[in-house]
Every structure is written in structure tokens, then in C-alpha cells.
Amino acid sequence: MAKKNLPLSQVYKLLEPGPVVMVTTARKGRPNIMTMSWLTMMDFEPPLVGCIMGEQSYSFGNLKATKECVINIPTVELAKKVVRVGNTTGSKVDKFKTIGLTPVPAARVKPPLIKECFANFECKVIDSRMTAKYNFFVLEVLKAWIDPSKKNPKTIHHQGNGNFIVDGKRMKLRSMMK
């Protein structure tokens, strides 16, 4: 894997635009994948991320039990696989095999990175106080990876019911915003 370390201070630039992500978890040596769009940055550095995970999902049980996950960001080329991940439960099948994605060992957590995704953020749960009421977890990104060969990655954004928008034009405006 030709991925390089991404400084933790740069993580927000990839999550703030609201891409659909695939989250990997693992329990008892068995990895799983889910799709997710309900997440937000909560702090710059260390990067904190808030996310909602459906409590009926297999991944929710994994994350609650192990407190570790990886946020993987796919580009539009992976869109069909992203939807298949979302359409399947991992309780009985190994989605890596059935859908055709490649698990790669992470550096700081047990769940694997998804090789085909251009960015991967290894995370641990640091606050579960809103999990019971809202299925909300606060994650800290411990380690971030980026594929430097992807010069203009186009991510996808979900608008409900399988409708997606693909990243379009880029624009630079004079901003004092970080």
C-alpha cells in the first residue's frame, strides 16, 4: 500500500465536506464494514469526530464493545460497492469477501483499513455518554493515512434513498476560516 501518514491537523479537511464513508469494526478477529453519512468534525487536533450509528446494526455492537473503528473515505469509483455495503448486514457474511474489498492491518487499532479507499482514519471512542440516548459516539482519530497518488479524489454525498451527488468544481475564496 502506497499510503502515507496524513498529519492529524489535516483530517478535518477531508471529513468537513460531508463525504459518505465506510466504517470498519472488528470483534473476535472478525471484521465488518458499514456505510455512514451521519458524522461531523468536533475538534481540529487531536481530531475529534462525532458519529451516529444505527443501534440495530452489527457494527454498532462491535463499536460499543471494542471502542475502536476505522473511517475509510471512498471515491466515486467505489460507489456501487459503498451501496452494497449499506444494503447488507455483516451478521452472517464477510462483506470484504462478498463485496470485494481488501482489509489491510491498521497501525493503532484492530479493525482493518479498506485498501481501496484513498483515506483511512484509525479511531477510538473517547466519549459514550450520548450513546444510549442518540446512538452517538465521540471518536478521536489516532492515526491518519492518505494515498498521495490520488490527486483529485471525488467523493460522494448521500441525499437519501440511494441518491448521491458527486464532487464537482473546486473553488478558492479568500477566507479567514480555518
Next chain:
Amino acid sequence: MAKKNLPLSQVYKLLEPGPVVMVTTARKGRPNIMTMSWLTMMDFEPPLVGCIMGEQSYSFGNLKATKECVINIPTVELAKKVVRVGNTTGSKVDKFKTIGLTPVPAARVKPPLIKECFANFECKVIDSRMTAKYNFFVLEVLKAWIDPSKKNPKTIHHQGNGNFIVDGKRMKLRSMMK
């Protein structure tokens, strides 16, 4: 204003893709605007939204004191104004006047809608338990408005430092995801 009621069940379709929004607050009859990208859906209906607001901002004080705001979604045509809103503090100026945006009375809350935005969600704070630690608020959307004349609204997504991506192509995939 030709805006129509948007059923609350449809709100997530506009926020889930991660657009930059402008949030309006008001205190003692004085409205303010801030830009925001750190927000996520937390539930479908009633729509719950989690958001982070910088504690040094004027809007943070307003939201903490009044527990009301409006989330306004701009399209790319408003990008320069969105950045000017982000570059200015509302502590001394009325950004509606200096930047050229039009406040319109809301139905359920005191902060105004921004007329120029194609969608507006009137919100109240329902949970502040993570505000002290993370500047995080849980909002409930009470009332939602949409401009039905905007057929293909292109929103913008922030990638840090004034770099934005504009919505590109739309794609429909067979999904069981809501």
C-alpha cells in the same frame, strides 16, 4: 417569499450531504449570522441535528442564551457572501446589512430566516449536556421551508482555508438505505 413547507421527514436529505450552512440567532431583537460546516443529522423525525459552534463566536453566546437558531442552506451563487459572513464577527456589525442578506420572520422561533437561502430549518436546542466540553448542541428542527422554484440547487462543501467543492453530477443507485 415563495417558500413552501418541507415535511420534517425530508430534512435529512438536505443536511446529510454536508453542505456549508449559515446559522442565524437573535438576542434582544438583534439578529446575527455565522457560517457552519460542523453538523450532522442525528435522527430522522423529528429531525435532530448535532452541531459544533466555536465558543468564542458571538453566535455561540446567542444560542446558549436563547436556545433557538435557524439553519439556512445557501447555494453556490451565495458563496462569496457565505465567506464574508465567516470572516466577520457580529459583535459590532449587523451582517444582514453589511453583507447584503435579507432577514425574514420565522414561524416558530425568534431568529430570522435568510431569504436568499433555498432552505431554512427553524430549530431549538434540546440537549446541552455536551456544550461545556465540546461546544456541541443537539437541535430539533421544528419547522422547515424550501423554495420549490430551485430545481437543482448546488450547495458548497468546505475543505478548509476557503477551499470549496461545488455539487457536481447526481447519481441514483439501488439502495435500501433511507
